[in-house]
Amino acid sequence: MTTTLTYSEIMEMEQRQRAHLINSIGGFKSVALIGSTDTKGQTNLAIFSSIVHIGSNPPLLSFIMRPDSVERHTLANILDSRFYTINHINAHIYEKAHQTSARYPKLVSEFDATGLTPEYKNEFVAPFVKESQIQIAIEFKERIEISINQTIMIIGEIKAIYFPSDCLSLDGFMNIEKAGTISVSGLDSYHTTQVLKRLDYAKP
Amino acid sequence: MTTTLTYSEIMEMEQRQRAHLINSIGGFKSVALIGSTDTKGQTNLAIFSSIVHIGSNPPLLSFIMRPDSVERHTLANILDSRFYTINHINAHIYEKAHQTSARYPKLVSEFDATGLTPEYKNEFVAPFVKESQIQIAIEFKERIEISINQTIMIIGEIKAIYFPSDCLSLDGFMNIEKAGTISVSGLDSYHTTQVLKRLDYAKP
Numbered sequence: 464m465t466t467t468l469t470y471s472e473i474m475e476m477e478q479r480q481r482a483h484l485i486n487s488i489g490g491f492k493s494v495a496l497i498g499s500t501d502t503k504g505q506t507n508l509a510i511f512s513s514i515v516h517i518g519s520n521p522p523l524l525s526f527i528m529r530p531d532s533v534e535r536h537t538l539a540n541i542l543d544s545r546f547y548t549i550n551h552i553n554a555h556i557y558e559k560a561h562q563t564s565a566r567y568p569k570l571v572s573e574f575d576a577t578g579l580t581p582e583y584k585n586e587f588v589a590p591f592v593k594e595s596q597i598q599i600a601i602e603f604k605e606r607i608e609i610s611i612n613q614t615i616m617i618i619g620e621i622k623a624i625y626f627p628s629d630c631l632s633l634d635g636f637m638n639i640e641k642a643g644t645i646s647v648s649g650l651d652s653y654h655t656t657q658v659l660k661r662l663d664y665a666k667p
Numbered sequence: 668m669t670t671t672l673t674y675s676e677i678m679e680m681e682q683r684q685r686a687h688l689i690n691s692i693g694g695f696k697s698v699a700l701i702g703s704t705d706t707k708g709q710t711n712l713a714i715f716s717s718i719v720h721i722g723s724n725p726p727l728l729s730f731i732m733r734p735d736s737v738e739r740h741t742l743a744n745i746l747d748s749r750f751y752t753i754n755h756i757n758a759h760i761y762e763k764a765h766q767t768s769a770r771y772p773k774l775v776s777e778f779d780a781t782g783l784t785p786e787y788k789n790e791f792v793a794p795f796v797k798e799s800q801i802q803i804a805i806e807f808k809e810r811i812e813i814s815i816n817q818t819i820m821i822i823g824e825i826k827a828i829y830f831p832s833d834c835l836s837l838d839g840f841m842n843i844e845k846a847g848t849i850s851v852s853g854l855d856s857y858h859t860t861q862v863l864k865r866l867d868y869a870k871p
Contacts, residue, residue: 484723551694607820648842
């Protein structure tokens with residue numbers, strides 16, 4: 464049996480209920496931890512489910528944030544230090560990763576609060592998550608204000624990728640399922656994956 | 668063992684190889700069919716893996732497109748008719764869904780080419796995909812040019828949602844795994860999911 468929800472029914476929902484619905488209705492999402500630091504070395508770690516591929520040449524990833532949320536420390540740090548990290552989440556750390564969404568004060572690092580381990584390498588200023596199996600170093604490139612609801616899109620360029628050696632295919636495909644990367648639905652539902660098939664490039 | 672890919676190594680990759688890498692490195696992605704029509708009734712159906720939640724009040728979803736790609740018919744239709752549909756993909760139709768990415772001429776509807784069935788309801792101008800278990804009616808709201816690489820972000824407002832009645836939770840969460848929705852990694856790897864857990868709202 465099929466149910467229909469109209470625009471007015473959606474708008475009449477209680478705010479938290481509508482947030483659950485609209486966050487889950489767009490499909491499964493990437494989920495990752497963004498690590499950042501201010502220029503004084505105060506670190507921040509926050510979970511995001513809006514990371515999207517913008518282009519491959521140059522290699523660009525974006526994510527969306529709301530400036531009035533817990534994400535504001537991440538935004539301030541990125542604008543301050545210009546670099547950040549994107550760290551994949553696996554089944555061993557998803558509960559700690561989720562906990563970074565709690566509203567900690569600026570002076571509390573979510574690394575300390577959750578027990579995830581900051582890792583520094585190759586003189587990159589922002590902290591990686593040691594427990595993440597795939598880690599990406601990013602340089603901030605562009606901030607786009609989305610006027611319709613005052614959200615912000617941040618675009619960054621990939622400077623380095625760290626990954627398990629056996630997960631990169633000859634054709635360039637990174638087997639993130641093999642690496643243990645998980646997905647999220649809505650605000651709080653975490654999922655492992657099971658591959659159906661890789662399909663060939665489609666021709667008419 | 669861990670491997671590192673630096674920016675210059677990524678830029679030196681063959682173009683298709685780099686596309687596979689960067690499309691897969693951001694994590695699992697939503698994947699859905701966008702149905703559209705021009706004002707003469709010529710329909711188009713295209714697969715997108717960049718659908719992202721922009722906000723819940725009002726309910727907004729975005730996606731990214733490249734104007735020089737097969738996606739250009741979708742863009743022209745949306746700007747022409749102002750309405751489109753987002754249709755979830757399940758394991759029964761993912762091969763047909765993938766086939767919509769082939770470069771068909773404008774006068775060929777991907778519905779005809781792939782055997783997916785257009786469905787019209789409630790006088791909404793754009794076609795839904797009958798075989799999709801979750802269907803969303805969208806009104807075009809905003810087009811944002813991403814200057815760094817000339818991609819385009821399209822933002823639309825949800826006007827209606829059609830879904831299996833037993834998939835909506837009391838708290839508003841839509842159980843898309845129960846509905847059979849799948850995810851994609853990279854350009855061509857399709858995955859079912861298996862829930863780990865829904866977690867509570869995080870507090871410090």
